[in-house]
Amino acid sequence: MFEAHFQSFEDKAERAASGPRVAALRTELARRGLTGFIVPRSDRHQNEYVPACEQRLAWLTGFTGSAGVAIVLMQRAVLFVDGRYTLQVRDQVDTSIFAIEHLIEMPPDRWIGENLTADDRLGYDPWLHTVEALERLEKACAGVGAKLIPVEPDLVDAIWTDRPAPPLGAVKLHDPRFAGEAASEKLARIRAELAKQRADALVVSDPHAVAWTFNIRGADVAHTPLPLAFAIVPQADRPSLYIEGRKLSNEVRDRLAAIVDVCEPSDFARALEELGHQQKSVRLDQGTAAEALARLITSHGGKVSRGACPIAVMKAVKNELEIAGARAAHLRDGAAVTRFLAWFDQEAPRGKLTEIDAVAALESFRRDTGLLKDISFPTIAAAGPDGAIVHYRVTTKSNRAIAPGELFLIDSGGQYEDGTTDVTRTVAVGEPTAEMRDRFTRVLKGHIAIARAVFPEGTTGAQLDSFARQFLWVQGLDFDHGTGHGVGSYLSVHEGPARISKLGTTALKPGMILSNEPGYYKAGAYGIRIENLVLVVRASAVAGAEKPLNAFETLTLAPIDRRLIVAEMLTLEETAWLDAYHARVFATLAPSLDTETRAWLGAASRPLRGS
């Protein structure tokens, strides 16, 4: 009936291939006088989505999770994964080859301290580890007298005979109507910031930052329209962009050449060496810059200053056209999500739908907008107990029929040229239990507390996070993830540096877009999450106010399941917020909905007060 184009439901498990691959790696180790090699999940840019040609960890071990690292020694090998993946890893990985360790409780540096000896010579690819990560490994090796040895090119690449070619996704210019600021203006702001920080140049190692700066988009990885590329922005001279020429049409190249020297990626290392020779002080982004970059600069006489890339905050604060784009994208996306919810409400009670059906239907409704470029991440469609797995991703093997009496959680988003969306709704199929309704209402109260928050300039996400949890806390409940993450503008759906979480130490500034997504998860039973994207805005003026105040404007437009709300648990203010939100959802979406969906939304969005 419906088809998913942007998401596969394959259950990848290549455990059989691990044996010969690990054996080949050991032969290579012996040949080079090494006793071990570290294989992280990361690529050269610390990307969230890694291109196929850099999925070394998956190729070697079979493990396809989003975080992990392997250490292969001559006699044994170990794979580190975190708590999310303890079940998945047993399915995908041959545990007679790889011992499994917990990435947080027994991180690689600790494991090295307990398992390596002074005879060990551990190789690593300096392009895949950040400076900070490498310092931890170095300290661990030094502690036991082992040697940590950079190896280029990567040792896995040397034995990976059918390695896919690097992606050559076509680069497009990001429409100025959506970008809202010329690259030349962005470069001027970056240079001013470098002057303030007394840096001679900035190395841009995060391809999201490259895409934002030069107003380009790409197609090199899944779900995020970024081109794999590096850039160097000197404080004084012209910037350089290091990008595979075959990704550029003549038009794109010409437009880029007006503002930046377009160079081949193979020139990048030499350019870093040159910064070193000139004894420049070079800013590196500590979150994404590989140790190889720092090494190329410092070993040739340059100075590296590590810190946050100044582009990160600039990119996070959306300009007026980006905000207008986000509103348009949310209207379009909200209509598609509402169409899905209406369809689901009709179909699900019959008991014939599966999680995959839901994913395909939702994607199809989004594609019907005619403007969907991609989904912004693989949709999480989780029925009943699957909802309690926070990072659940349905496969043909895990696919579950959606049964009456269950909660269904669907977390999804779209990539449109004018904006990136991310929305979660949890809906009742059949009759929910009293406990489900109590928990849903507590999550909703937390969601509303964030949505209604008013806070002075300079307030961080860490200072707001508990507002979302307080109603769960009093019942001895909580949720084990942050309340919100930043969201890009036709870029990554997970964007730093601001977030609403214990760790969110960046001040929230007007123009930032974040998610507001508290949840509750009962293992083996159900999951609840209510997610809207919110825009940080100046709050309306208050008489006697001593500080500028900010607040959130909710961007996402889709009804919240009234059947799961215990109305008496809401305060007057909370009820007023929900009713006003639903009234806005209806008024805004109704003109773009078909008659049937409009009628459904009318009922789904009627006020609680007076009902």
Added chain:
Amino acid sequence: MFEAHFQSFEDKAERAASGPRVAALRTELARRGLTGFIVPRSDRHQNEYVPACEQRLAWLTGFTGSAGVAIVLMQRAVLFVDGRYTLQVRDQVDTSIFAIEHLIEMPPDRWIGENLTADDRLGYDPWLHTVEALERLEKACAGVGAKLIPVEPDLVDAIWTDRPAPPLGAVKLHDPRFAGEAASEKLARIRAELAKQRADALVVSDPHAVAWTFNIRGADVAHTPLPLAFAIVPQADRPSLYIEGRKLSNEVRDRLAAIVDVCEPSDFARALEELGHQQKSVRLDQGTAAEALARLITSHGGKVSRGACPIAVMKAVKNELEIAGARAAHLRDGAAVTRFLAWFDQEAPRGKLTEIDAVAALESFRRDTGLLKDISFPTIAAAGPDGAIVHYRVTTKSNRAIAPGELFLIDSGGQYEDGTTDVTRTVAVGEPTAEMRDRFTRVLKGHIAIARAVFPEGTTGAQLDSFARQFLWVQGLDFDHGTGHGVGSYLSVHEGPARISKLGTTALKPGMILSNEPGYYKAGAYGIRIENLVLVVRASAVAGAEKPLNAFETLTLAPIDRRLIVAEMLTLEETAWLDAYHARVFATLAPSLDTETRAWLGAASRPLRGS
């Protein structure tokens, strides 16, 4: 009428003496081939209250504030103070000798980077700077090629001819009925923690930690009953206590000798060298350990591991007898504070009282308990606009008559052998304005939000801090200090590591005592603060809870001024909290009050509901 014994109202200003002292310091610099010297406010233990013999900054500059540092060069000198002291410093310091800089906006390391050159040789006393602080200075000097040179003994001491002798406050054994745990048991716990951290020994540089560990109290500094002392606790051997022998009676010495080698302070440096010679791995507290300690260990072959002193959390978590003592101290102290409030309410409207009168009266009521050992800090008694100065301390010069129509803020505490108290009340004199009542009610709502908070095990103070601010935020208001600090047990009234503030990253554990003190300050007009001490307790069990829950029990017992509350601004739950609190205050204190005060408290504590 009343007299203060523990607080002086002198207005210290010795600016005249600075000229010759700075000149003498420069002569000494020249003699030693130095071009400058750093004089911090701190002593060898980074104490909050510095003994007279270590008040080098005040002696040299005249500045008596609680934070600051001076740098004296041959041709110029600069004094760094923070925003609290920008007015005071102009009164106390000769600005033709010292340029004044803002400690936060232009910290010494930044100033060094902009003002020193490659010819400079800057001296410092390695006993007065923590390792971390020194690293910042070193980096700054290295940046301009200047040299940073340790100088022992301190250069100021060399020219300070009438320097007071070190204090010789008598050391007393802390009564086991109040300590609640034998020193031998505490030492066993510390050793177990060292084993876990794989450290061979702990250097205890914080005298509060020394006092707690060995169950002793002293009288070397103002307001905190600590003995100046260092200790070394090896994982295996007997501990050593480095303390001036003249502070010890024979009985105290004998009792100490049963568990610890009692040594002279002059042996301490040699003991650190010896740890180095033995190549021990030594734990140093990063907050209080001077660079000299690290240097003595590492320069002789030892290894230093910096981190939090394990004693800090042990000390912060009070045991059952300490908690019982705190309850008893709060009952006693609450009765004295209530007597004061009743007296004040009678006297103040007549318009004859001054701030100093109030301080003296309150101290006198506390002394009447017969158990007051000291006040826990200089009382802040602030009428009208003085209340907006968060760290106001009245002097004969600043002393203000308390006038009708003003708010009066009084923040004070007592040191009793069974516990340390800290309480702030803000009371109306005459008729308060509508704005004062609105602001007071918002502060109260924040206070109640903390008092009623329920939070899972592992929650930090940073996660709760915003609860206290939310009702101010919506009006564009806030307060510029943390919501709460830890409090010791007959020790410092400001105790780490837990606190309720943006920076409070320590988990709150049952047994910790903290202050709950939101406020609001209108510059030039008035100040409001409502402070109770709270004890972290296990919350009562909730059906279906998935996590152990903690909550606060309010320890402080004193009425909150009902005349300043706008009852309609409180929710039912907030009113219920206040009424229950007042009922408990009355029921608990009434038996210890005289008839008149009891009658006053009866009226002051009657319920809002039904009023």
